[in-house]
Amino acid sequence: MTATLPPTDGARATRARLPVRTLRTDRWWLGPLLTVLGLTAFLVYGLARALQQDYYWVADYHYLTPFYSPCLSASCEPGSAHFGTFPWAFPWFLPYAVISLPLLLAFRFTCYYYRKAYYRAFWQSPTACAVREPHGRYTGETRFPLLGQNLHRYFFYAALVISLINTYDATNALFHGANGGFGVGVGNIILFGNVTLLWAYTLSCHSCRHIMGGRLKSFSGRPVRYWMWTQISRMNTRHMHYAWITLGTLVITDLYVALVAGGAITDLRFFN
Template sequence: MATTDHGVTSPGRAHIEARTLREDRWWLAPLTTFVVFSAFVVYATVRAFMGRDYYASPYLSPFYSPCLGDCVEGASDFGQPFSWWPLSAALIILIFPLGFRMTCYYYRKSYYRAFWLSPPACGVAEPHSAYSGETKFPLILQNVHRYFWYAAVVVGLILTYDVFLAFRPMPAEYAVGDGETSGVHMGLGTLLMIANVVFIWLYTLSCHSCRHVVGGRLRHFSKHPVRYKLWTWVSKLNGSHGRWAWYSLFSVALVDLYVFLLATGTIQDLRFF
């Protein structure tokens, strides 16, 4: 007979009244995830809706790249096809990197535990009486993750292009000293953007969907040596997928904050040449 009981209360499981027998600080990891994720969501939401202070030549915030709406001069390298858009330009493109992260296998595990306590940690009972997995709405939409991965690759390419643009000489109005600019610009912002795009690519290429794309549905690896080699590389990256997820989360916020501080005149770019 079918039963609605699932998880630790299901028939056949040991009847233990205590929520957990663990004596370590198991709550520290989900609490940290809750605080960090909440802070990032609040920060990213505020910056996305601001619609300003996202460009300080030659740096463009990753939250607004590519800038396809009604953007400030110099920020649009692919034109402004959505110039009619009445809201912030960030809201046009953030759905793609946000959708990729929200449906990511690692992030799903993290925020399921931190926000829904499902379960809060290994060996700790969850407070929910029923469990349906990701078979019902809205969680069944998590299956679109593989498609967001393709979009994430495009975003990664655009952010890489932004890094090359960050080496452009600064316009005279942004120059310091006698107003002259060199043929190549190199500043702290350039280094931050390089680090960010490296973490973005490590996070994107270590994705489980990427591993499936390069090596999935193959009966014999020996007949596909190139795909097998790619699969082994992605598999090695996949072991640290959670690490790259965190690093890229911090780096994208840091670059945006740095551009914001430059655009508002709070700080000046530390220029090397």
């Protein structure tokens, strides 16, 4: 056996010393830039709407925007608090959906895809493959606020409950048409389209896939779990797409409800 000689000082330098940040000639910066713009736009819009405390409920058709569900302030508009409220009115800086919004934000913040997206786009760690990052050293997820990333599996259960609440909101609106009975309008379609895609994003989560089959040594004798794991695995390949699509549908749903509630547009009814 040939003995391995210790590396010389020159061999210890594992990275090439280049005078430029990267030798790539393609538009490697475009993806991170679009990610920054997209996530920033959503966060600004969502924060503004959550603190507006108005135009979130259409009493005629029981449309409730997901940004205010469940509505928990004592000042919630009559009929919009499907699960009751706290005994006091919230100040302007406290969103009416004070429980669900932070949990959903935490679910997305710790999501495996979003972690990749904002690590590259905002923290440039790294910005792209074969692009030197500006940081002097790599610390991984060993510092605040990244220490809590593994809580994603628990935020997943909270997201499941909130998805059920959103489903209830969409279903409830079907039975409160113009005359108090069953009815369908454009708003109902938007609400159901949004909640369907939210379910797709939630169930395609890596944590959901792990729950279905991650702890099993073999699927033998467990055909139901194998089938569920297979379906979720197929959805998981599109998790990134659902992550972005649902940001768009959340904004579209909220904006539509706000416009109808404010009287800017009228909900088109197909019947009742």
